[in-house]
Amino acid sequence: MQPRQTQRQDPERPLGLRFVVDAINAPNPSSSWSALTEAHGDPLLGELATQQEHVHAAVHALRSIFEIQDPGQAAAKLNQLLAECSTQPELAELPDGRWALRPSLTGTSTAATTLTRVGAFALATWLSERGRCAWGLCEATGCDRAFIDEGRRAAQRFCSTTCATRTRVALHRKSGAVADAGDTTATE
Template sequence: MNFIGYRSDALGAAVALVNEVGAGSGGEAQAGDEQADRMRSVLVAHGYLAEQAPDSVEPALRAWARRLRTVFDVTEVEEAAVAVNALLADVRVEPHLSNHDGQAFHLHYTPPEADVVDRLRTSTAFALAMLVSEYGVDRHGRCAAEGCARVYADTSRNAARRYCSSACANRSAVAAHRARARASGSGVR
């Protein structure tokens, strides 16, 4: 699902940034160069032109990831709206059509002179705004796996996702199965 009609995967970038900075990815413990490389890889993986990013992109992306996390941490739609509105209030919005780098015309939400960090900030804020305005808090949140601090955004048709990954979903299912087996006395380990 493309929530904002942009050429990047802004919603995926929001999730990846939060998870890269959060405790679930080990992002806090990584060496500076490795963390900066991983943050740049998030840009590339989600369709942003990382080569246009300044060398010191990592602190700005880390700060924005912490702001994005506020949307994933709430469980009430009113709280999500407040968190999204705070993000939107902090971005510069000047929509225009662009055909940079040989691409067909597409919508940018930032002015032509905006750098890649500003474009990412604006498009991720808009992606979360669209997600919350269309689905409330039913399609995003913190991973339901015990001990996992990562986040997810559900873009599936059935809207059943509650885990950041298949690994967390499987681990939780196995733990639940074992707990049921212990409770019934069947002795499954």
Template sequence: MEIQSPDRLVRLAVDLVNTRTLDPEQLISPASLRTFLLEHGEPEPVDVNDHDLTAVRAIRERLRPVFQAQLQTDAHAGTRAAAGVLNGLLAEYAVKPYLSDHDGAPWHLHVAEPDASWAEWLAATTALGLATFVAGHGFGALGVCAAVDCERVFANPAERRPRRFCTPRCATRTRVAAHRSRNS
């Protein structure tokens, strides 16, 4: 359970939230959670159980509103609520950052207790990553796909390219559907 780059932390948060969208649930078993963690750079051993799965899903649902802040009727209230979510996760799960070289790994930063569960580690790590990202880019750089048939979230660090869709595919599909609707 280590932290590498800030980009990794944001990608981890985005990918975690996107494990439950309109697509089928992706975190369906401890094995799928283990695969998710390994695919996101966690070194072996990655031992997870049903309790870890349930707790990680709960953290995922606590993170989701952070990406929905700009969708609120009152964007200012939405961003304050999203900041409250991140501050709450940091207060509940994060500890004073410390360097570690456990298990022969190179020196890296930890922000969760040494004996933290996977859910506690994900809560502290993703909250720190999103808080750092928002501090640099604002809540407007986080979003939920505008395609009607998609609810994936994204992080967009580009300064002058507002983004409404999670992928070019969703943007194209939406434009084609609008074009067809206008011409029918």
């Protein structure tokens, strides 16, 4: 599966949230590392060393945060990751002249370290902006893709409209089959 192209790209650094989601959802993030960094605006990061077991561990650590829905638990886990990877924020000027607070990638020598720094910082920032765990893993049967909840109303439960529709149709068919079975026994 190819990483999803995003609308907004920052040529200075990978987009934190979308970069992390695409890395977590990639079938083999260590082998697609170069394509992920290219798609998210920083092809130079694609040249970093990618040891499969370390990248897998970073993906696992970040994915475990997507399972957490309690803000206190998420904050504790994110603070632990931020401390482990010594993430220091820095102000960076974007190509359009705006300023953004980003994790420092100075001294980053591996894909796993970079992914952990960018991921933990992006998720911590998202939690602080939203005030809730605005993320999750898809609830559709047979899908466990990570997603970022950008909605303003009810919490998002699915990674895409495709999964949401498939789940609704299956539920409708199931309720229709139950209703049909109920009608048959009621007439006997």
